[in-house]
Amino acid sequence: MLSHTEENHLKAIFHLSKDQNEGVSTNSIAQNLKTKAPSVTDMLKKLCDKNLITYKKYQGALLTDDGRKTALNIIRKHRLWEVFLVEKLEFNWSEVHEVAEQLEHIKSKKLINELDRFLGYPTKDPHGDPIPNPAGFIKHTTKVLLSDLKKGEKGTFVGVKDSSSAFLKFLDKRKISLGSLIEILHIEDFDDSLHVSIGNTNLTISMKSANNIYLKKQ
Amino acid sequence: MLSHTEENHLKAIFHLSKDQNEGVSTNSIAQNLKTKAPSVTDMLKKLCDKNLITYKKYQGALLTDDGRKTALNIIRKHRLWEVFLVEKLEFNWSEVHEVAEQLEHIKSKKLINELDRFLGYPTKDPHGDPIPNPAGFIKHTTKVLLSDLKKGEKGTFVGVKDSSSAFLKFLDKRKISLGSLIEILHIEDFDDSLHVSIGNTNLTISMKSANNIYLKKQ
DNA sequence: AATTATTTTTAGATTAATCTAAAAATTTTG
């Protein structure tokens, strides 16, 4: 039985893993979990002893198959609870993360499987992220950043890269929600800001924001 | 912010409080929480420092107003989650307690108030126990043990004293569920066992079981 | 390649929650 802290480390390592070969650095984990490097080093040793990661001094951490499966199970719980909060408890998508961080550690196979059924087996969380199945299989869809589109191209808003509460509220204010059709009307030379149409309104989006909006290209 | 352990101690003290004057003993708390007396003594000192209980050496613990309100808030969460598990996630009433013991520690005012609304503001949990309101007010109903009834008397099954999984399954097996009308047909002299009618079937109930069944007298 | 900068680990301390064994206080009993 893993502690909350152990589970949080596994999840952080999963989210920070880009490359299969390159270990996730101690500092990046510390930053992600708002803790300090020595605490992470201790935890990496422990997770290595439990065969959830491979870890050699100064070489960062890599999830084992077992560790990866464990991480995906926690992410599954996190995302299912987020769906529950939005669909059933009328939370805004900007409010769910903090509570899901707590709920993801509840231990009960039956609970999460029944929750999944109750929610109608959702495949995406409120931020557009895929929900792993009970076996830890995750379905990726091809998506592209709004900032990578050219003038005249369009796509459907399917997810956010930055899911901070601040950014989500920013999107709410501009009525940009998952499923919106976005088309690039013009790209400003001076500051790379984008003039886009969303539904039947036009607005300007900064490069920084465009860099956090995922689209499914059409 | 209280730890799980602190919250569990407050809840135990609440459940073990009979008398307003008599402090709850260290050993009874230890037994209730499956821990040892020295651990409890340490925790009592801490809770006293936080003004959640009054505690004088060798005199047991008494909840302060603040402590009582905190305990009732945890109990409110526990019981609302139990309702959720039974009503929405198809748990049996014998399966919910363990999971609710975890869920009751999730910290989010909004979560619990929205859950309450989602469930339709229930007043009782699946075992017939009352759900405190957000202010910590709890509504008691008069009820009597089946074992206290005399021949010919009857009542509605409204709660259990022993809510162990074993007893709840025992009741399931005999199709005795909350709301059943129970009438005492005969009391056996030899072993005090009860012949009762439940709905349209008759059966025999031991004194030990009758001592754990609450009825609303009719 | 040597120096400097950065990252990571080790060393050592702290706080919380737990335990066993022993001492102290209270309660029960003859």
Place this chain on the structure above:
DNA sequence: CAAAATTTTTAGATTAATCTAAAAATAATT
């Protein structure tokens, strides 16, 4: 009411999670 039994507390140790400061290793730069 004194002795015995029970309960409670204290003393001291252990494990987990955390931190700061210092040492060691690695990476980047002249």
